[in-house]
Structures are given as C-alpha cells and as structure tokens.
Amino acid sequence: MLNYWNRQDNPATFETLEEVRANAPGVTSKLSGAGRFKQILNPALENFPNDLAYFYRSPDIYGAETGARNNTTFIVFAPCRMETKEEGKAYLEGLGLIRLIDEAIGTIILQMPQKAEGYTEDDLQYSYTLYNALLSQKAFIEIDGERCVPAESEYCGGYGKTYMFGVDAGATFMNNFVAGSRDELIGRVAGYFTYGGEMSEEVTVSQYVPAFIVNGTTTAIRKFREANKTDAYKLAEGISCFFNQALPIREVRTAEDQDGKIGCWMEKAFRSMFMFLQRTSNVQTKYLEPRVTNCYQGYVPAPAITRFALSRRNPILNEKTVIGNLQVTFIKDSETFSDMKSPGGMMSEPGDYLDTWYEVLPQEVLNNTAPEHSVPLLLANHGGGDDVLMFLDETGILLTAGEQNFAIAAPMHSGITLIGGELLPRFAKYILSKYPALDPERVWVTGYSMGGWATYHCISHHPEVFAAACPMAMPLRDLPDSAAELYKKYDLPAMIISSTYDFAAWDAENNHLNDGGRDFLQTYCKFNGIAPVEEFDYVKYPVIGRPFDSLEITTVNGEWRNGEWLIKNDKGVPMIGMNVTEYLMHSLWPGYGDIAYNFFKHYRRDQKTSEIIYTE
Numbered sequence: 001m002l003n004y005w006n007r008q009d010n011p012a013t014f015e016t017l018e019e020v021r022a023n024a025p026g027v028t029s030k031l032s033g034a035g036r037f038k039q040i041l042n043p044a045l046e047n048f049p050n051d052l053a054y055f056y057r058s059p060d061i062y063g064a065e066t067g068a069r070n071n072t073t074f075i076v077f078a079p080c081r082m083e084t085k086e087e088g089k090a091y092l093e094g095l096g097l098i099r100l101i102d103e104a105i106g107t108i109i110l111q112m113p114q115k116a117e118g119y120t121e122d123d124l125q126y127s128y129t130l131y132n133a134l135l136s137q138k139a140f141i142e143i144d145g146e147r148c149v150p151a152e153s154e155y156c157g158g159y160g161k162t163y164m165f166g167v168d169a170g171a172t173f174m175n176n177f178v179a180g181s182r183d184e185l186i187g188r189v190a191g192y193f194t195y196g197g198e199m200s201e202e203v204t205v206s207q208y209v210p211a212f213i214v215n216g217t218t219t220a221i222r223k224f225r226e227a228n229k230t231d232a233y234k235l236a237e238g239i240s241c242f243f244n245q246a247l248p249i250r251e252v253r254t255a256e257d258q259d260g261k262i263g264c265w266m267e268k269a270f271r272s273m274f275m276f277l278q279r280t281s282n283v284q285t286k287y288l289e290p291r292v293t294n295c296y297q298g299y300v301p302a303p304a305i306t307r308f309a310l311s312r313r314n315p316i317l318n319e320k321t322v323i324g325n326l327q328v329t330f331i332k333d334s335e336t337f338s339d340m341k342s343p344g345g346m347m348s349e350p351g352d353y354l355d356t357w358y359e360v361l362p363q364e365v366l367n368n369t370a371p372e373h374s375v376p377l378l379l380a381n382h383g384g385g386d387d388v389l390m391f392l393d394e395t396g397i398l399l400t401a402g403e404q405n406f407a408i409a410a411p412m413h414s415g416i417t418l419i420g421g422e423l424l425p426r427f428a429k430y431i432l433s434k435y436p437a438l439d440p441e442r443v444w445v446t447g448y449s450m451g452g453w454a455t456y457h458c459i460s461h462h463p464e465v466f467a468a469a470c471p472m473a474m475p476l477r478d479l480p481d482s483a484a485e486l487y488k489k490y491d492l493p494a495m496i497i498s499s500t501y502d503f504a505a506w507d508a509e510n511n512h513l514n515d516g517g518r519d520f521l522q523t524y525c526k527f528n529g530i531a532p533v534e535e536f537d538y539v540k541y542p543v544i545g546r547p548f549d550s551l552e553i554t555t556v557n558g559e560w561r562n563g564e565w566l567i568k569n570d571k572g573v574p575m576i577g578m579n580v581t582e583y584l585m586h587s588l589w590p591g592y593g594d595i596a597y598n599f600f601k602h603y604r605r606d607q608k609t610s611e612i613i614y615t616e
Helices: 017-028 087-096 097-103 120-134 153-158 169-178 218-226 262-272 295-299 388-394 397-404 418-434 452-462 484-485 515-526 592-600
Strands: 012-014 038-040 051-055 072-077 105-113 141-142 147-149 162-167 191-195 210-212 232-236 239-244 251-255 279-281 308-313 325-330 357-363 375-381 407-410 440-449 469-474 494-499 550-556 561-567 573-582 601-603 610-616
Touching: 012 017, 012 087, 017 038, 017 051, 038 105, 051 087, 051 153, 072 097, 072 169, 087 097, 087 105, 087 262, 097 262, 105 120, 120 153, 120 169, 120 484, 147 153, 162 169, 162 262, 169 191, 169 375, 169 610, 191 262, 191 573, 210 218, 210 262, 218 239, 218 251, 279 388, 325 397, 375 388, 375 397, 375 418, 375 452, 388 407, 397 592, 418 440, 418 452, 440 452, 440 592, 452 469, 452 484, 469 592, 494 515, 494 592, 515 573, 573 592
Parallel strands: 038 147, 072 105, 072 162, 162 191, 191 210, 210 251, 375 407, 375 440, 440 469, 469 494, 494 573
Antiparallel strands: 012 051, 051 105, 141 147, 232 239, 239 251, 279 308, 325 357, 357 407, 440 601, 550 561, 561 573, 601 610
C-alpha cells in the first residue's frame, strides 16, 4: 500500500505568526510524501514582527507531496490595526471570508499596518518578506550540506491560487505600493479586489492582473485598464467590465456600492471571477530571451512573456467542479489491485500496490443516466513528486474535462510506475467496467514527466486498450522487446508534448529535437507503419529534421508560441505528433490539457476489429 493522502487532517486554526512557526514543523514533518526532507523554520521570517499578520487555516487543508499547491490563499489588507486575534477573526467573519475559504479550502492571511496611523513603504517590504516565504513550495535551503524545507509554506501557504483584498486604507496601500511592486509580488496574484481607497497618479501598475474595483477612483480604474490592455466593454447587473478581446481573462470590473456590503462584493468577485484564474511559474525569469525565433516560428512574432503566467482553471467546491459539474472523488481501495505488487525500488518498498486514485466523472456517468458507452475516459498519470489533484489542475486537464465532458481516472502511481505496463491498463479497464456510460473505444492516456514514463509503459505493454496517447515532458525510455511484436497487430496514434527548455524532446541550444525527441519519432513512426528516416536533416527540415505532413504555429494564452507537427500513415491518417511550446521549463502548464484533447478527440479504437478510427 502507498498510504497516499493529500490533506493535513487539521481543525480550523487562527494563529499569530509566532504560533504558526511553533506549530508548523511538527505538523508538516508528519505528512506523507516521497523524499520528504527535514522540516525547518524559514530564516527569512525569524525577525518578522509577530503582530503584523494573523493566519486562518480552513479545516482539512491540503498538504503532502506538493498538495499544498491545491490550497487557495486570500491575502487581506486590513483598513487599520487589530490588536487581538479575536478582533482579527471577527473582522474576517464579518466579511464572510472565513465561510468562503472553508468552502474553497486554504488560508487567509490578514496583514495590518505596522503603525497605528496607517501603512507606509516599510509595510511593502514586510509583504515581500512574508509572501516570498509563504507562497512557494519545495523551496530548499541547504544547511551543512543537508537539504531542508521551510515548514511554514506548506502549513499555511499556497501557490498560484492567490487573491488579494483591500478595504479603504488597505485598498490605498494595495494601489500605491503593491500594484507598482516587483513582479514577484503583484505578478503572483490571480485576482485583485479593492473597496474604496485612493491611488496616486505617479503609480504605474507593473503587471497585468485581473481586478475587481468597488467604489474606486477614476485614476485606479484607468491604471488597471492600462495594465490589462483592455479594449472592449460590457455592462451587466450594474457591473462594468473592461476586458482585452484577445485575452478576456485580463479584465477590470468596476461597481459602485452605497450600502456598505463589502463582504458581499468580495464574494461576488471570488465566485464570478477570481476562482476561475490561477498563476503558474513556468519560466525562470521574465527576461528569458526566446531562442526559437527563426525558420517556421519566424512566421509568428515572439510574444512578451511573464514569469507567473495567468491562466484559466476549473475550481473544485464541495467535491464538484464549477465548470462541467464533474464529481471529484478520492478513492481509497486496499483490495482491488492488491495482487499486483511492486518489487521495490524507485521510491517504493517491496509490496507496494495501487490503492488510491481520483475519479472525476460527469454526473450522468455517476448516476448511470448517460447512454451506454457515450463518454470518453482519460487515464491521467501525475509526475514524480506531484500531487494527483494538482497535476490535473495545473495542466488544465480538469478544465478541459469540464468543458468537453469526459471522465478522468487519475491513479497515485508513485513507487509503482515500474509495474505500470500491466497495472495501469488493467486499472483503466476496471474503471470502464465500473461505469457503463464510459466508452471503451475512446480511452486515451497521458501523463507528465514520470507520468509520461507511465504512459509509455501503458502503450508499450497494452496499446490495444487505448485509442491515442500523449506523453508529456518525458523522453522515450525502457521500451520492452515485446512492444515491436504488439505493434505489428495494433496501431496507436501518439504525440509527445514538450517545450524548448525541457529535457524531454528539445535541444534549446541548437534549436531542434534532442535524442529523446528523435527516439520518439523513429520508434513510433516504425510502430505505426511509417518509415523512419535514416538521418535527421535540419537544413532541409528545420526544427523537426524529417518530413512531415502538417505544421501549425500558434500563440497560446497570449504568451506562449506553440508548434505542432503531424505525420500521416499511408492511409492519410495523422498518427504521430510533436508539440513544442517555447520558453517553458520542466513544469506543469495549464495549456497542456487542451493540446492533448485536441489530439485525442479525433481517435477511437473499434472494439470488434481493434482498428483506429479517425474523424476530422
């Protein structure tokens, strides 16, 4: 058994920073997770004033592996100092934010001014210190040659699903100090709410950020519109919405409130706007210079990039997705797969077996009202050290499933990937048998990094189970000798998804495929009856090095230039794909879900003949 669990099993807590630091290491050191390092206190917070912030943690907050990245974080800048925890908690309860975070799951950080007379520039530095310490995961600190992990960020922090709220003086502080701050602060925020407050004409908002402004000044509205480059307008239910037509998530909503219903407006901002947005860190620095600028990519200008990309997401509230109303269920089953045990090695102990997974299902599949065999199934394999739910969210798979109405089975396979070739196809067939509405002709498989390796295991041992495959960010490896014989009987459409600063398929220095990308193309072309090339020619075929049948270059989400090459078999069916996004590191990116689905959706496997059926 893997004994995986991604919650902290905690009651609700309301603490000072001193209490957070006293409690955090003991809690996080007991959480599960492969490679859990020694938990320490963050030295950056050692001299942080104890009376500048209070911390509310919702019950059963996420943790373990990188599960803390599932948490939602509200940063609230109070209008004045609050001298006691009781006063601070009452303020948040009065706004309704505690009820809201209990539903979303996560943390509220209530920051107050250092001085009774209000916020100053010193409070901005305190903000940098506090949020750099808390809004990160797996930030290692080396002490005497030993890797250590600060405990506070997992105990009460989050990553990416971070939203700021300010009222009156707190709003003025956000506008005059935070909004013009470094990318590492304002650029991490996926939603920015102010009620009242002023804004200096001298301030320039340094980063695009979705903003909801109530009783704001014309200066504030204008400056946030400029930062988001809004060029369109709509009005509904008394709320003005200025948005960027090409990138609608970059928007500014404004409203007037004469009734003092601050909490109601905060909840409206979160439910209608913020919770559908997240930030992800996909490049090392916003100053990264694009290298892939010639040849085919030259037809599409290189876009500006940011360190913390803003993307859409599909939030989960009360175990249901908001988009698509998919039921998200954590399954713990110690019986069904207990006969298939790991021999040990690679993060596992001898005897480990599959006993936990997520099922993400349309309601009509769950209650068996959908027609038989009408809903596709995606087997989705997480990366090494990644939380399963985080993987589905941060690759955009959860969003794509909600919009396209397919089911997901996502196993926790850390430590048992080595037996995945037999185990995971069996798992997929088990899910099919459990829910008659699922379509055995449209079973697709994908996975990121170690999950990409699991994907290769699946399709090299049992290609007949799947209609298409998209390994992500993983070069081809450990192919069994038996695979060549299997592919004499079965074809399988396959596309590798990678990026220019990832090791999976790309040589960024030379602007073309690396050995991993070439091995994938050569092997799966051969498996699908397409002649491999004798030598890759990057002069005749820049970037991909071999003949192909189609190429599409697009810019995704306004920041990421993406290329997709397809190679057809002798029947004219695209069977092999190579998809590469520029600038990204080896990291989860919300665009991958749509990229994979747009490949998958064309394929099914006939259950009588086992042939691949392709539709435009």
